[in-house]
Each structure stands twice: as C-alpha cells, then as structure tokens.
Amino acid sequence: MIAETTHGSLTFCSIEPDSGLGSALERPPADALGRIEASGLRGRGGAGFPTSLKWELAIKSPGEYKYVICNADEGEPGTFKDRVILSDFADLVFEGMTIGAFVIGAKHGIVYLRGEYAYLRSHLENVLRRRRAQNLLGKNIHGLEGFDFDVEIRMGAGAYVCGEETALIESLEGQRGEPRNRPPFPIDTGYLGNPTIVNNVETFAWVVCILAKGAKWFNSIGTKKSTGLKLFSVSGDCSQPGVYEFPMGITVAELLKEVGGEGAKAVQVGGAAGQCVPAAQFERTIAYEDVPTGGSVIVFGPGRDMLRVAENFLEFFADESCGQCTPCREGTPKLIEGVKMLQQGRCSMQYLHELCSLGETMQAASKCGLGQMAPNAFLSIVEHFQDEILGRIGR
Amino acid sequence: MLVTEQERLRDDLVKMTDRFGRDRSALMPILQELMRTRYHISEYSMQVIADLLDIHPVEVSSVVSFYSFLEDKQRGQFVIRLCRTIACDMSGEGNVARQLVNDLGIEFGGTTPDGKFTLGWANCLGMCDQGPAMLVNEKIYTQVTPEKVHSILEECRSTFGVHATVDKERC
Amino acid sequence: MSDELLPHGHPTRAPASQRGRTAEVLEHAKALGKQIEVTIDGRAITVPLGTTILESAQQLGIRIPTLCYHQDLCLAGVCRICVVEVEGQRALQASCSYPITAPIHVKTHTPAVRKARRHILDLMLANHYGECYTCNRNGNCELQSLAEEYGVDYFRFGRMEKPRYEIDLSSHALVRDMNKCVLCRRCVRTCIDLQEVGVLEAIDRGNRIKIATFGDKPLSDVVCINCGQCINRCPTGALRANDNTDEVWQAIDDPTKHVVIQTAPSPRAGIGECFGLPPGQPMTFRMNTALRYCGFDKVFDTNFAADLTIIEEGTELLLRLKAAMANDECRMMNDESALQHPERSQSQSIHNSSFINHNFPVPLPQFTSCSPGWVKFAEHFYPEYLDHVSTCKSPQQMFGALLKTFYAEKTGVNPRDIVTVALMPCSAKKFECNRPEMCASGYKDIDYGLTTRELAKMIREVGVDLPNMPKSDFDDPFGTATGSGVIFGVTGGVMESAIRTVFELVTGKKVENLFDHAEVVPVRGFEGIRYAELPIVEVGPVPAIISHLFKDWNWLKGATLKVAVAHGTANAKRVMEDIKAGGKFSECHFIEFMACPGGCLGGGGQPIPTSPEIRAARAKAIYDEDRSYTIRKSHENPALLQVYADFLTDGPCGHRSHKLLHTHYTPRGKYIA
Numbered sequence A: 001m002i003a004e005t006t007h008g009s010l011t012f013c014s015i016e017p018d019s020g021l022g023s024a025l026e027r028p029p030a031d032a033l034g035r036i037e038a039s040g041l042r043g044r045g046g047a048g049f050p051t052s053l054k055w056e057l058a059i060k061s062p063g064e065y066k067y068v069i070c071n072a073d074e075g076e077p078g079t080f081k082d083r084v085i086l087s088d089f090a091d092l093v094f095e096g097m098t099i100g101a102f103v104i105g106a107k108h109g110i111v112y113l114r115g116e117y118a119y120l121r122s123h124l125e126n127v128l129r130r131r132r133a134q135n136l137l138g139k140n141i142h143g144l145e146g147f148d149f150d151v152e153i154r155m156g157a158g159a160y161v162c163g164e165e166t167a168l169i170e171s172l173e174g175q176r177g178e179p180r181n182r183p184p185f186p187i188d189t190g191y192l193g194n195p196t197i198v199n200n201v202e203t204f205a206w207v208v209c210i211l212a213k214g215a216k217w218f219n220s221i222g223t224k225k226s227t228g229l230k231l232f233s234v235s236g237d238c239s240q241p242g243v244y245e246f247p248m249g250i251t252v253a254e255l256l257k258e259v260g261g262e263g264a265k266a267v268q269v270g271g272a273a274g275q276c277v278p279a280a281q282f283e284r285t286i287a288y289e290d291v292p293t294g295g296s297v298i299v300f301g302p303g304r305d306m307l308r309v310a311e312n313f314l315e316f317f318a319d320e321s322c323g324q325c326t327p328c329r330e331g332t333p334k335l336i337e338g339v340k341m342l343q344q345g346r347c348s349m350q351y352l353h354e355l356c357s358l359g360e361t362m363q364a365a366s367k368c369g370l371g372q373m374a375p376n377a378f379l380s381i382v383e384h385f386q387d388e389i390l391g392r393i394g395r
Numbered sequence B: 001m002l003v004t005e006q007e008r009l010r011d012d013l014v015k016m017t018d019r020f021g022r023d024r025s026a027l028m029p030i031l032q033e034l035m036r037t038r039y040h041i042s043e044y045s046m047q048v049i050a051d052l053l054d055i056h057p058v059e060v061s062s063v064v065s066f067y068s069f070l071e072d073k074q075r076g077q078f079v080i081r082l083c084r085t086i087a088c089d090m091s092g093e094g095n096v097a098r099q100l101v102n103d104l105g106i107e108f109g110g111t112t113p114d115g116k117f118t119l120g121w122a123n124c125l126g127m128c129d130q131g132p133a134m135l136v137n138e139k140i141y142t143q144v145t146p147e148k149v150h151s152i153l154e155e156c157r158s159t160f161g162v163h164a165t166v167d168k169e170r171c
Numbered sequence C: 001m002s003d004e005l006l007p008h009g010h011p012t013r014a015p016a017s018q019r020g021r022t023a024e025v026l027e028h029a030k031a032l033g034k035q036i037e038v039t040i041d042g043r044a045i046t047v048p049l050g051t052t053i054l055e056s057a058q059q060l061g062i063r064i065p066t067l068c069y070h071q072d073l074c075l076a077g078v079c080r081i082c083v084v085e086v087e088g089q090r091a092l093q094a095s096c097s098y099p100i101t102a103p104i105h106v107k108t109h110t111p112a113v114r115k116a117r118r119h120i121l122d123l124m125l126a127n128h129y130g131e132c133y134t135c136n137r138n139g140n141c142e143l144q145s146l147a148e149e150y151g152v153d154y155f156r157f158g159r160m161e162k163p164r165y166e167i168d169l170s171s172h173a174l175v176r177d178m179n180k181c182v183l184c185r186r187c188v189r190t191c192i193d194l195q196e197v198g199v200l201e202a203i204d205r206g207n208r209i210k211i212a213t214f215g216d217k218p219l220s221d222v223v224c225i226n227c228g229q230c231i232n233r234c235p236t237g238a239l240r241a242n243d244n245t246d247e248v249w250q251a252i253d254d255p256t257k258h259v260v261i262q263t264a265p266s267p268r269a270g271i272g273e274c275f276g277l278p279p280g281q282p283m284t285f286r287m288n289t290a291l292r293y294c295g296f297d298k299v300f301d302t303n304f305a306a307d308l309t310i311i312e313e314g315t316e317l318l319l320r321l322k323a324a325m326a327n328d329e330c331r332m333m334n335d336e337s338a339l340q341h342p343e344r345s346q347s348q349s350i351h352n353s354s355f356i357n358h359n360f361p362v363p364l365p366q367f368t369s370c371s372p373g374w375v376k377f378a379e380h381f382y383p384e385y386l387d388h389v390s391t392c393k394s395p396q397q398m399f400g401a402l403l404k405t406f407y408a409e410k411t412g413v414n415p416r417d418i419v420t421v422a423l424m425p426c427s428a429k430k431f432e433c434n435r436p437e438m439c440a441s442g443y444k445d446i447d448y449g450l451t452t453r454e455l456a457k458m459i460r461e462v463g464v465d466l467p468n469m470p471k472s473d474f475d476d477p478f479g480t481a482t483g484s485g486v487i488f489g490v491t492g493g494v495m496e497s498a499i500r501t502v503f504e505l506v507t508g509k510k511v512e513n514l515f516d517h518a519e520v521v522p523v524r525g526f527e528g529i530r531y532a533e534l535p536i537v538e539v540g541p542v543p544a545i546i547s548h549l550f551k552d553w554n555w556l557k558g559a560t561l562k563v564a565v566a567h568g569t570a571n572a573k574r575v576m577e578d579i580k581a582g583g584k585f586s587e588c589h590f591i592e593f594m595a596c597p598g599g600c601l602g603g604g605g606q607p608i609p610t611s612p613e614i615r616a617a618r619a620k621a622i623y624d625e626d627r628s629y630t631i632r633k634s635h636e637n638p639a640l641l642q643v644y645a646d647f648l649t650d651g652p653c654g655h656r657s658h659k660l661l662h663t664h665y666t667p668r669g670k671y672i673a
C-alpha cells in the first residue's frame, strides 16, 4: 500500500518467530526480567526510562489486575518507525507485549493506535487472530498452565498529547487526553487505577530481540548508558530519507553521511520536542546522555529558514497542547507571536530575552513533557542561529 | 430530526453500548463508531450516550471537542486532512494546499456544498519521508503533488460512499 | 475533596489518583500510617505518607500561593502557580498535587520558582480581559491579590484589547463572563465532582480551550440548578451572581414604595466575614439596624416563614402518612395476593411503621422543598419523583405571599406598592422568585432576592461598619421567630425542626424527653447523608392547630418515623438512586435535601471564600443562636399562631394556605433540545 522506505537490513528481520517468548517462558518471569535488565534496554519512546525498572516496579505494585499497554500513538513530528514496525513486524510487538504480561503478571494488553494509523488496524487484527489461533495469545499460552493474556486494539482520535502515557490512559478511560499529575505513576495507578506498564512499540520489539539473541549481544552495542540498536526515522533535506537501524551513540555527522544529508545546516533530533543541533555540533552523539531521541531526525539544508522551522514546531505544539496548564497553554502562543515579530523585524532584543526566559519557565513549570519540551526548538534555534535571527531584530 | 430517526439513533447507541460496555472507558469506541457510521456526533446522540454511560452530556461534548477526529458538526463524506507539519511543509505541502482549495472551492475547515468533502489540516501523519502526506478518511496518500490532487479527488467522487473506510463492520 | 463532601461509594470523574484532597498513595500494607520526614526551606517536618507538599508547608506556616487548588475539590494541578523546587528533580513540581512518598527536600522560593510564578501570572493577565475597578470581585479576587503579591507592575506579555466572549446574562441566578476566566477549572470540578450536576466543562483544547455549557448554550437553557457553588469557588470575577442591588436601591429611593426585607438565618452567620470578622459571628440584630439605615421600611425574619413551613410541611407529611395507611388497609382487605405474600403485606403494615405502599402509591418519602437548587435538580434529574416533593413553597416564597396579602391587609398598604426583598445565602433563590407560578398573591411574591455578598456591598455603600452597629429587633407583626427557624440554615436543620414539632404535636410530650435541650443530634453534623429513626410510642393529646386533621390519632401509635438528611446534590443523587433501587431510603418517610454542601450556610450567595472550616464556624453560630432563643419550636411561635387564628383560618394545608403557601413543579428532564 505504501512504499516502505527502510534502508539496510533490520535486526527485526532476522528474529525467528516466537524465539523471544519461547525463551522467556522456559524460566520464571524473574529470569526474563533479569535478562532485560542486563541488556540495559531503555524506553524507545523518547524518555529513555529503563524498561526493566519500569516492569519491576509494576511487579511490586500490588493489584489483581495489571495491564500492558503498547504506546502506538506515534505522533512526534518526523517519527514513523513505529508505523513501519507495526506494518512489518507486528508479531514482534505482540510477542514483546506477551513477554511483558508474563513478567508483570498481566492478563490484558492494549495497543493504543493513533487515529491516523487506522489503516493499519485490520492488518493488526489479522495478526492478533492468527496469534490466538497459534495459542500465542489467549488461554494457557504456549501450553503454560494459567498464563492467559490477550490484546485489544484501541484507537486514538487525533491528539498528539495522548502519546504521553498518563494522557493515553485518560483517553482509554473515556476522558479528555489530559496528562495526570505524577506521582502516582501508571505503574501504581494506571488504567482504571490498576498497575500498568506503558511502553513504546519499538521497546516491545527490542525486548523480543534481547530474549532471542541475548542481553550480551544487545549491551555490547552502543554506549555504556545507551545500549543497543535503535530505529531512526529520517526525513527532510537528505537524499535517502526513511527508516534506519543504527547503534545508539552514533554521531550526527555519521548519521548524516549514511542518509545522504551531508552539508546540512542543522538537524532536529527527537522531533519537535527534541533539540536542534547546528552544524558546529554534528560530532555530538545521539544517546540518552547527549542528544536523546525517540528516533526522529529531520535534516535542514543550507537554504532553510530556521525561524520558519521554529514557527512550524510551535504551531504544532499550540495546536496539540491539551490546554490544561497555564505555561504551555498561554506560553506557546506567546512564543509564536514572538517568532512572527522576529520574522517581521519587530522584536526587540529585550523582548527576545523575555521570551527565552519564558521558554525556560515553560520547560520547568509545565505539567507534562509536551509543555516542557515545546520551547526546546525555539530556544535552541535562538541560541544557535543568532546571526540569522539577529539580522531581523528591530530597533 | 424526526422522532423515528431519533429512535433509530438511540437503538444504534444502545447496541453500541452492548458491544463496547457501559462504563466510561467505552466512550471513545462509541464515539469513533458513531463517526464512522454517521459522520458526526450530534447533540442528541451525546445526550443519549451520556445517559447510557451515566455521565454528563457536557462531559461527552467536552471529550468530542478535545479530539480532532471527533466532530459535532456534520462533515463531508470524505474528510481530507493534509499534513502541515515540518517535513511536509518542507516538501511542498503549500502547493498541494492551494490546489485542494482551488479544486474543491472551499477553504480549510470547510465542507463542499454537496456534502462530499471536508478539507482540514492534520499534524504529522507519520509519512514524513514521503511528504507531502494526506489522509482521506482512513486512507493515506504520500508524495502528493498538485497534479495528483485531481486524480485523488476523482477517485473519491467515483466511489459512492466510503471507499477509504476499511472494513465497515468493525471499528 | 474534603471527606465530609465526598459522595459515598461513587467514583468521581477525576482519576483515582487525584480524587482526594490529598493525593492518593498506594495502600501498601506497610506504607499505611507511615510517617515521612520532609524538609521545606530547611525546616523539617514529619507527615503521614501521601501528604502533599502544600499541606506540609501549610503546617509549617510557609505560604505557597495557589489558584486552582481548593480545599473542597479534587486535585487539578493545572495553574502551576504553586510550583516548588524538589531537590533532584529537573522540573518544578506543583506542590498542591505532589504527594510526599519519600524523604524529599523542597525549596519554595528559589529564583526559578519566583520567576515561574511571575511568568504564570503574566501569562494569565495577558489573556485576561477585565478591569478590577469595574469588577464584582475587586478586593476579593485571588488573581488580583496574587498579582499584588508578586509585584506585577506591567503587562509583560501584553493584554487583551477587547473581549473574546459574550457575557452570558441569560440566567436569573448567575452571570458568566469568560473573559475573566483563568481556566483553573474549579467550577468544573465543583459542578461535576462536588455537585454532580454537570453543567460546566472545558471545551476544545490548547489555547482555544474555554469553560462552556453543553453545546455552549446559555445557562438558562441547560440543567444548571443555580446553586452558585461554582461562584463560591471561582477565584475571579468570571462567575458571579446576577446582582439586583440597583433595582433594590431604586425601590428604596422611590417614596411611593414600601420596601420590606426578610432576612434568612444563614446570611447573618456569614455577613460578618465581609466586614473582616472571623467566620461564625452572628450579626442578626446589628444587621437589622443596618438594614433600616439602608432605608428598608420594615425588617422581617424569614424564620417566621420557616416556622410556617414546618407546620405546613409537617401537616402534609401527616396527611400523606395517613393516606398511605388508609390505602394499605383497603388493600389488605381487597388484595388476595397480599395474603399470599404475608411477608410483603406485613412490611407494609402500620406496626412495622412502613407507610410506603408500592401498589397504591401515596408518594412517600416526602421530600423537603425549601432548597430551590434541590427542587430544580429534582425537576431535571428525577422528574418522576416530583410528587414526592412537598408542595410547600420555600420559606422565602411563603413569606412573600403573606406579605402581599395578610400584611398588606393588616397595614392597609396597597400590595402593588409593597416591594418584597429577600436576603438569602442563595443564588437559586433569585431564580425561584422569578418562577412564573410564584405570584399567588396576585403579584410577584418576592420581587428581589439579594445575596449576603450583595447586602454587604449595600451596607458598605451607606458607610456603615456592620460590626459596630447597635442591635435592634425585627419588626412586627411577625416578630422574632423561634430557634427552629434559625437552624433551617444548616444541613439537618429542617429535619430537626420538623422532628421537634411533629413529635411534640403528635405525642404531646416534650421533645426534650428524647433529646437533651431539644437538640436532635442524630440529624446534625456534616456527614453527607444521615439517617435516623424516631419511635412514636404514645399519641396525643394533639393541640388545636392540627387536631382537626384526624378524628382519631391512634394510628400513629407504635409507629417509627424514618427520616434522612442529604446535603449537596451529589449526596442527594446517592439517596435518589437508592430510592430508585428500592433501598433503605425508599423506606423513609421524610427526607431533607439541600442542594448546597453544608446546607444554606454554604449557599451560593454566601461570602467568598468557603471551606469546611468556614462552614463549620457558620454552623456553630447558627446552633448558638438557636440555643439563645427562649422559644425553640415552630408550633410555639406566638406570631405564627396568630396568623393562623386571624388569616389562615382553615388551618395548615387548608384552602387559603393551599392557594398562598403551596406550589407545584415542572418536570424538566435532563434532555436539552
């Protein structure tokens, strides 16, 4: 249906069906958890929270019903690797969720699929049906007495903020997708008040790979704090946009070379919520300890107007903000106004400082990641492209 | 609306609650089903849903207003959503937008008088490497060019109903 | 939500984690009752696990500003004005909604925190259209005082040049001016979680968000019960009562008009707060003087009408009980099936004292009707139960009808020239007095309803310092009422008064024999729903005022009167659902419903702010006043007996009383066209 644009061979292609789950079920859940811990896997949704720790907390949290939720609300501008995983490797995702259920003791799994990906739904339902028929879902999975787990697909309806895990849960509960106060976290009080793990599509897929190929294999790749491989969604001014698999810790320059984006003026890593890395810093590494990412890389060629980029990102956030908290709801439009003033050369240096300071407040005081990250692009563009911007400063 | 039409709607909604459940977590599936079948969520249906789920109608309308894929106003049979986020913006979404406005004779946010098309924006559709991207109901089009716009619209016009809505039975 | 208000056993809209006033923490067996040490601004304090940073700081006497937080409501954490620095955390945390679950170090006034608060205020002000000097909340606005506290001296991010929204003036009770709204959503949480009426919610998202009604319709067209609880909890002037002071001044200034005011018990217990007094200072007799000073021709006590209500409503109850029993007996004789189901027929027999008969329904339990918020709530959500609602008008309206008939006759003033004003703690009373059926006297029974806040404004306008006014009494012919009338202001008060009177009238015994100082403790308190049983061991002699009702009163002997009290419509809903399901409350005979948490003393017209402590103080003032009266039972009110002797000569629930003092209701339903 869609021209898939994956480059190079992905590890996911080489994983034997059911090898991860099979290996997990051979031993008690703690063993699988131990292997995930040893792999050093961190969440692939962007925040990079250690997956094993999240699962461990959910194990400890008392509750009869526990839930495994797969966050397939991929909405971060420039990110599409989850779409590719869901179309081509849906089995890995469901297998990973089943492993998660085995580890934390859940009976119920939910895939929260963004409304924009509704066309993937029938495919996913088919895979689920097949897995049920294969006894990979349902009752006594793999013949393991008492291990029951099934997955349901629920749709989003066009709200980026529902990718935030507590907003996602609110949405599942039939509410506006407004992020909750944390603590308590979903691992304590998640879906319908029950302990819940929310993980990214890719995270679940890597869990399978780790159990299939071993923790050692995974943590020998990447950096110390950011182990393993990661999928990247590359778009923008490069000759070969698409999905790539790279080790964590790759530098921006190396990445650009692979995708045909040399000569870029800047790269937005981590989507609209991420950072804008200028050419001068292309030696920085993409890793949780340096430039973190959920996998989005947008390349800006020399001719791009960075203010336009900042404006587009800010408009995205203004549109997608849930609007409950003051800094994000009121602050983002002020930054847009500021960018427009800059474009028209009507913004004084003093007001620009004021806006940057407001951006810092938004980062610090917003209720959820959306508001906390909304000013990132603006701030980094103002910082790194002073010349481009100052040329237009008024007075 | 005729009373009978209201009754039919109510029956449908009761059936949906039988299928999705009667607690609040059934709200989104019900609203989505209603969008598929009736293209909008009327005030009357919001009140029936509220009644069935034992919540307040204003809560239903609040939820409807929150999600951009849920609408309380009648929209066209084909909802066209053009991505306006950065990657598509850089790959020429502006030209496509102009072409759409010209071809359909409506602005963004509008619906054609024949009730066929509603034109709107979307944020990143997850096709950034193949922009500009555009969603028509549930069908995705990539690398859309002004030339392609015409054929896409024709494709819609020639399919009576809901071609881009996969598998009408499920939701 | 504060525990007293928490509806029993029903999930609120808020997620489990934010339902309480303190954030919920997991109930690990070992965590329960655990204490945790936290350091705030270098000072240590030990608090129970799950206490919020804000509450801990308050215990230490450290002030953290708040805006969306309200003691009565579940947590929101949306305004972010209360942010603090928690050591080791990258982002600032909202102290109001951060439960302490580990030993943490908190700093409440670091440069980053101060900057953030200032920015948040600047942002709110940039989106705020309103001028303090023309604003109803000038001087009592949380946004205004925060702006002052944080030294806002210019509009850093600009300001609104023109209004964004039209002001909603459709309601008799409330005015909504969303241009002043700061989106704290206290009103949403009030209306949905606290009151469970469900009128207001946030519509849309991002910066297009606004607080709206269903379909953004005018308030008068939706299910708003006019309780005004949202007004009391709005930090700004975005929600206010529909102010009638101008009209009242006009009437006062018109020499041809005879302007009389009746004052309800709750405003007297609250109005001191508008003059800087701590809550719970009764101002009854000083207020009388101030009212005369304002120019009112006569000052009457609504409690007179409250006593009247007790007699009328009590009589109605007795009539219903008797009718139910008559039905029962008739059914027992005729209905074969009853004999086949002895357990069922027995449960309906008098000896079991259940007068409720499901086959020949005489609507029981009887519901009180003095809370117009509750009445409209019932009209919208329980229209099928309207025949349970007592037909008695509320005291306000009864008084109005008497003023334009009895009083006019007696004083020779043309009722056309009488302007009746009611001082009420209530915004719903403004709606009530405008109900089309409320003109039994041939004129509008009550012309204007004033809230406590509006009267305080009038008093200030004439330059009177209320706490220093001399005291003076109420005017004749209604005189000073009884303690029973006074306690109408607090939840359980109507029931207590009714019990005092019905018990004494029927048994001929002093209620003091049953309850010390005639204080019917089982119906007192702030628990959301209360239930009591009252055995009637003996009957008679029944006094003249009601003795004509039945030839023989012995049918009541051995019966047990079952009563219940519910305050706040969320609790009313619980009781109503129980009745629908045939539960315990369906066996009750008489149930008092008050729309507002705490009863009238927590009404939507009372001074702002409100909190459990403030309401408790007001309740204490009311109970103290009751105790100070020599006459504390409605049926002993001499002025009242005189009115029955002179005017309502065919007695309680007689023809005249029926015409003037009783009313009917409109089934409204909850569906909106």
Ligand SMILES: Cc1cc2nc3c(=O)[nH]c(=O)nc-3n(C[C@H](O)[C@H](O)[C@H](O)COP(=O)(O)O)c2cc1C
Pocket (backbone or CB within 6 Å): A042, A043, A044, A045, A046, A047, A048, A049, A051, A071, A072, A073, A074, A075, A076, A160, A161, A162, A163, A164, A165, A166, A198, A199, A200, A201, A203, A368, A369, A370
């Ligand atoms: C505004 C916002 C949007 C987010 N969107 C997504 C998303 O689309 N997909 C995703 O997996 N995680 C998203 N996240 C991160 C999730 O909150 C959560 O951290 C993640 O699902 C955890 O999974 P992981 O640990 O496997 O990465 C988002 C976070 C924020 C604040």
Ligand code: SF4
Pocket (backbone or CB within 6 Å): A161, A178, A179, A320, A321, A322, A323, A324, A325, A326, A328, A329, A366, A367, A368, A369, A370, A371, A372
């Ligand atoms: S930061 Fe933005 S998206 Fe997040 S809670 Fe606040 S308003 Fe909503």
Ligand code: SF4
Pocket (backbone or CB within 6 Å): C128, C129, C130, C131, C132, C133, C135, C136, C137, C138, C139, C141, C142, C143, C144, C180, C236, C237, C238
């Ligand atoms: S709401 Fe408050 S800040 Fe706004 S105009 Fe009124 S008093 Fe001033």
Ligand code: SF4
Pocket (backbone or CB within 6 Å): C174, C190, C191, C195, C197, C198, C199, C200, C223, C224, C225, C226, C227, C228, C229, C230, C231
């Ligand atoms: S007056 Fe009462 S019912 Fe009406 S909106 Fe306010 S809280 Fe809700």
Ligand code: SF4
Pocket (backbone or CB within 6 Å): C180, C181, C182, C183, C184, C185, C186, C187, C188, C211, C230, C233, C234, C235, C236, C238, C239
């Ligand atoms: S109307 Fe008042 S209470 Fe409601 S959100 Fe606005 S400011 Fe807050």
Ligand code: FES
Pocket (backbone or CB within 6 Å): A077, A078, A079, B083, B084, B085, B086, B087, B088, B089, B123, B124, B125, B126, B127, B128, B129, B131, B132, B133
């Ligand atoms: S930016 Fe258009 S699809 Fe991602």
Ligand code: FES
Pocket (backbone or CB within 6 Å): C065, C066, C067, C068, C069, C076, C077, C078, C079, C080, C081, C082, C083, C094, C095, C096, C097
């Ligand atoms: S008072 Fe804490 S966020 Fe509003």
